[in-house]
Amino acid sequence: MASVEIAGVSKQYAGAWAVDRVSITVPDGSFFSLLGPSGSGKTTLLRLVAGFLRPDAGTVRIGPAIVNEVPPHKRDIGMVFQQYALFPHQTVLDNVAFGLEMRGMGRKAREAKAREALEMVRMAGRERAYPKELSGGQQQRIAIARSIAARPAVWLLDEPLSALDRKLRIEMQSELRSLQKLLGITTIYVTHDQEEALAMSDGIAIFRDGRIAQQGSAEDLYERPADGFVADFLGSANLIEGVVARGPQGLHVVAEGEAFRPSADHILRENERVHLAIRPERLDLSGAPGAAQGLPARVESVLYLGSDLRVVLRTRGGALLVARAPSRGTALAEGAEVFAAFKPEDAAIVAH
Numbered sequence: 258m259a260s261v262e263i264a265g266v267s268k269q270y271a272g273a274w275a276v277d278r279v280s281i282t283v284p285d286g287s288f289f290s291l292l293g294p295s296g297s298g299k300t301t302l303l304r305l306v307a308g309f310l311r312p313d314a315g316t317v318r319i320g321p322a323i324v325n326e327v328p329p330h331k332r333d334i335g336m337v338f339q340q341y342a343l344f345p346h347q348t349v350l351d352n353v354a355f356g357l358e359m360r361g362m363g364r365k366a367r368e369a370k371a372r373e374a375l376e377m378v379r380m381a382g383r384e385r386a387y388p389k390e391l392s393g394g395q396q397q398r399i400a401i402a403r404s405i406a407a408r409p410a411v412w413l414l415d416e417p418l419s420a421l422d423r424k425l426r427i428e429m430q431s432e433l434r435s436l437q438k439l440l441g442i443t444t445i446y447v448t449h450d451q452e453e454a455l456a457m458s459d460g461i462a463i464f465r466d467g468r469i470a471q472q473g474s475a476e477d478l479y480e481r482p483a484d485g486f487v488a489d490f491l492g493s494a495n496l497i498e499g500v501v502a503r504g505p506q507g508l509h510v511v512a513e514g515e516a517f518r519p520s521a522d523h524i525l526r527e528n529e530r531v532h533l534a535i536r537p538e539r540l541d542l543s544g545a546p547g548a549a550q551g552l553p554a555r556v557e558s559v560l561y562l563g564s565d566l567r568v569v570l571r572t573r574g575g576a577l578l579v580a581r582a583p584s585r586g587t588a589l590a591e592g593a594e595v596f597a598a599f600k601p602e603d604a605a606i607v608a609h
């Protein structure tokens with residue numbers, strides 16, 4: 258197995274930087290996601306690691322070796338694409354064995370390896386089928402089996418589940434993760450689905466316009482977003498404008514005329530303009546103003562989502578807030594006046 262180290266890598270298309278000085282280290286055996294909106298450079302970076310593209314600057318290492326000049330088939334990688342890219346006129350077994358043949362393995366050995374891979378993706382018994390006889394989910398399992406049959410050191414997946422329906426996607430997320438752990442394979446996973454990245458990854462890099470807005474563990478990014486873009490991208494954070502002021506208790510954030518204490522791990526600079534970023538599920542609408550900190554607000558709409566409600570609120574200062582409240586035992590009507598409370602540790606303070 259091998260780590261992947263991307264150091265200062267850039268790539269431009271027709272004068273525009275698709276990937277701009279990106280550095281990421283993916284430790285041996287870990288699962289790392291590239292997350293970001295469409296066009297932010299995720300696929301370009303994955304193709305640079307795969308060797309389909311050459312960086313204009315920087316280096317890509319797989320294990321100890323710099324691979325900038327190494328063609329894809331010599332990089333010891335397995336790849337899965339959004340579109341399964343199976344050969345329609347070949348059987349499942351031949352599709353999975355294809356890469357092994359390219360590596361010069363004899364028929365017996367490659368069929369044994371291919372069967373082993375099919376067992377891992379729970380497709381044993383379908384060796385003689387053709388791709389068109391399989392569902393989309395099953396075809397993707399075949400593509401996954403093909404990518405791991407040779408037991409590569411590095412696994413690169415580009416939105417592998419985005420063509421599947423939601424239920425199957427969630428099932429496949431945990432299967433992919435289990436398989437990744439079983440094989441101990443170093444993995445880079447491209448997705449634009451924040452829930453998927455949070456659920457699956459040891460590490461995540463959030464892309465914005467070819468650059469990394471922030472990288473870290475799922476918890477780091479969710480609880481301590483570096484800025485409003487990251488906070489919002491990772492799950493519709495509420496952003497309330499404020500400014501850092503000095504009071505008798507030290508530095509705090511003033512927003513809509515109220516003082517908010519920072520949690521212990523925030524470093525504030527006087528007069529800095531900031532946002533308080535609060536997750537919808539961390540707003541508590543159940544109480545009256547009292548010991549808790551928060552903002553008075555009026556309910557604009559209540560949407561029933563099954564297990565919970567989505568409540569849209571407008572603060573007196575004009576900020577729009579979204580809260581999640583349990584659907585049982587919550588009686589909220591449009592126009593009601595409420596107090597939206599939150600704990601200091603649930604409000605990340607992010608750059609404006």
Ligand SMILES: Nc1ncnc2c1ncn2[C@@H]1O[C@H](COP(=O)(O)OP(=O)(O)OP(=O)(O)O)[C@@H](O)[C@H]1O
Pocket residue numbers: 270271274275293294295296297298299300301302449
């Ligand atoms: N072959 C190409 N020629 C010219 N420009 C390209 C090419 N491939 C990508 N780009 C541009 O590079 C930028 C990054 O694209 P990239 O496909 O890496 O983004 P992405 O984050 O993977 O997006 P998506 O989620 O939509 O696939 C975009 O502005 C895109 O238009």
